[in-house]
Amino acid sequence: MIEFLKKVGVGKDRWQDLSYEESLTVQREILNKNVNDIQLGFFWGAIRLKHPTVDELSGFLDALKEETNFLECDEFSPLDLAVNYDGKNRSIHILPSSIFIATGSGAKIVGHGNETVPSKFGTTYHQVLNAMGCEYPKSQEIILKALELSGFSFYHQKMYNPKLHLLLPKRRNFYLRTYLNTIEKIINPFKTTKVIIGVNHNNYISKYIEISQYSGFKESFVVKGLEGGIEPFIDRETKIFTNKAFSLTILSKNRDNNVSISNKNVSLKENALINLSILKNEDNPFREWAILTAGILIVAYGLTEDIKEAINIAEESLKSGVAYENFEIYKSITRK
Numbered sequence: 326m327i328e329f330l331k332k333v334g335v336g337k338d339r340w341q342d343l344s345y346e347e348s349l350t351v352q353r354e355i356l357n358k359n360v361n362d363i364q365l366g367f368f369w370g371a372i373r374l375k376h377p378t379v380d381e382l383s384g385f386l387d388a389l390k391e392e393t394n395f396l397e398c399d400e401f402s403p404l405d406l407a408v409n410y411d412g413k414n415r416s417i418h419i420l421p422s423s424i425f426i427a428t429g430s431g432a433k434i435v436g437h438g439n440e441t442v443p444s445k446f447g448t449t450y451h452q453v454l455n456a457m458g459c460e461y462p463k464s465q466e467i468i469l470k471a472l473e474l475s476g477f478s479f480y481h482q483k484m485y486n487p488k489l490h491l492l493l494p495k496r497r498n499f500y501l502r503t504y505l506n507t508i509e510k511i512i513n514p515f516k517t518t519k520v521i522i523g524v525n526h527n528n529y530i531s532k533y534i535e536i537s538q539y540s541g542f543k544e545s546f547v548v549k550g551l552e553g554g555i556e557p558f559i560d561r562e563t564k565i566f567t568n569k570a571f572s573l574t575i576l577s578k579n580r581d582n583n584v585s586i587s588n589k590n591v592s593l594k595e596n597a598l599i600n601l602s603i604l605k606n607e608d609n610p611f612r613e614w615a616i617l618t619a620g621i622l623i624v625a626y627g628l629t630e631d632i633k634e635a636i637n638i639a640e641e642s643l644k645s646g647v648a649y650e651n652f653e654i655y656k657s658i659t660r661k
Contacts, residue, residue: 326354326364334371342375348384356392356488365495369503377504382536386508390540392488396465396480398515401472403433404626405542406555407510407522410438410482411502412447413552416586419615420450420556421457422600425652426619428476429642432626435472435515439482439493444502447552448593451479456597457652460659467658475655485514511540518543521625525553534568544568546625551586556618559586565621573624573632577617586614604649616640 329351332341343351351368354360360368372381408420424434438451451461461481462468472478483490489509496503511520511533520542522533530547537545545568548555557563557575565573591599602609619642620635629635642648 326351326360326368330364330367330371333375334367337374340371340375342378343381343384345380345384348381349388350384352385352388353391355492356388362495362498366499369499370501372504373501377507379532379535379539382504382508382532383539385504386512386536386540389486389489389508389512393486393512393514394465394484395514395516396468396485398435398469398472398517401433401517402519403435403472403515403517404622405513405515405517405520406434406436407520407537408436408438408450408554409442409445409506409523409525409552410449410509411442411445411506412440412449412452413554414445414447416551416556417591417596417599417611418448418450418453418556419586419600419603419611419618420554421453421597422603422615422648422652423556423618423622424450424477425475425604425655426615426639426642426648427622427626428651429645429647429649430619430623430638431628432476432623433472434477434622434626435480435517436477437480437482437485437510437512437514439490439509441497442493442506443496443500444506446497448596452593453596453600454479456593457601457656458660459656462659467661471655471658474658475651477651477655480514482509486512508536511537511542513540513542516541519626520544521546521548521555521622523554524549530566534566538568544625544627546621548621555621556614557621559614575617575621575632577614586611603643604652606643606646606649612643616643 468478547566559577563575603615616639619639623635
C-alpha cells in the first residue's frame with residue numbers, strides 16, 4: 326500500500342496518477358482488509374484531492390465487479406437507475422411514483438443502493454418505497470420475480486457486494502465522498518445494457534458516459550438533475566446527455582406554479598404519502614413532476630425518443646390505474 330500512497334499522496338506538484346493495474350490492485354487490497362484505517366483514509370483523501378482518472382476508476386470498478394453477485398436479466402433488458410447512494414437532503418423524492426408510472430407504460434427498471442451513505446447521509450428513494458409499504462427483496466429469486474411481474478426490482482448492496490457493503494462504517498467515519506460514490510452506482514449488478522445516471526457536476530458528465538460504456542452499458546443517459554439525481558428541476562432547464570447523437574433539454578410545467586419541492590419540513594412518511602397519492606391519480610401538486618420524471622425514464626428505456634410522446638404515455642399509465650397496480654404487485658411480492 327505504501328508504494329501507492331507515495332504516488333498519489335505527495336502533494337499537488339508531485340502526485341502521480343495510478344495505472345489501471347495499480348488501481349485494480351489497491352482496491353482488491355482494500356476489499357480484502359489488507360489496508361489499515363490510517364492508510365485507507367489517507368488514500369481516499371489523496372484520490373479525492375487529485376481527482377480520479379478514468380483509468381483509475383476503471384481499475385477500482387473492476388475490483389468491485391470481481392466481488393459482485395450479478396443477476397442475469399437478458400430477457401428483460403431493464404433500465405438501470407444509477408442514482409447517488411447517499412440520497413437527497415434538500416428535496417422530496419418523486420422517483421418512487423415515477424418508476425411505476427414508467428413500468429405501467431411498459432418499461433422495465435432496476436435499482437440498487439444502500440442507506441446512510443456519506444456525504445449527504447440523505448434519504449433514498451428506496452427508503453421512501455419502504456415507507457410506502459414495500460420491503461427490500463430478500464433473494465435473487467424474489468428480485469427477478471418482482472421485475473417480471475411489476476416491472477421494477479431492487480438489489481441491496483449487502484446482497485450484491487457484501488465486501489463493498491462492509492466498507493460502509495469506514496466510509497461513514499471518513500465522512501466525505503470518495504471515488505466509491507462515483508463507481509458503486511455503475512457496477513451494473515443486473516448486467517443490463519441501459520443506464521440513466523444522475524450527476525451533479527459538469528466535469529463528470531463525459532466521465533460517466535465513458536465509464537458507463539466500460540461497465541457494459543451500451544445506452545447511457547446522464548441527467549444533470551435535482552440534487553444530482555435524475556428528477557428534473559422544476560424552476561429551470563434540465564440537461565440530459567447521451568452517448569447517442571442527441572441530447573435533451575427538459576422544461577417542467579410546474580415552473581410557474583410555485584410548487585415547492587423542499588424536503589426540509591417533509592418527513593419520510595409524508596414523502597411516502599405524496600407518492601401514494603400520485604399513484605392513485607389523485608389531485609396532487611407534484612403529479613405533473615412525477616409524470617415528467619416518468620417520461621424521462623420512458624425515453625431512457627427506449628419506448629420512444631420523443632419526450633412529449635413519453636409524457637403522454639406516462640399520463641395514460643397513471644390514468645388507467647396500471648401504475649398503481651404495478652406498485653401493489655411489487656409491494657406484495659417484496660413483503661412475502
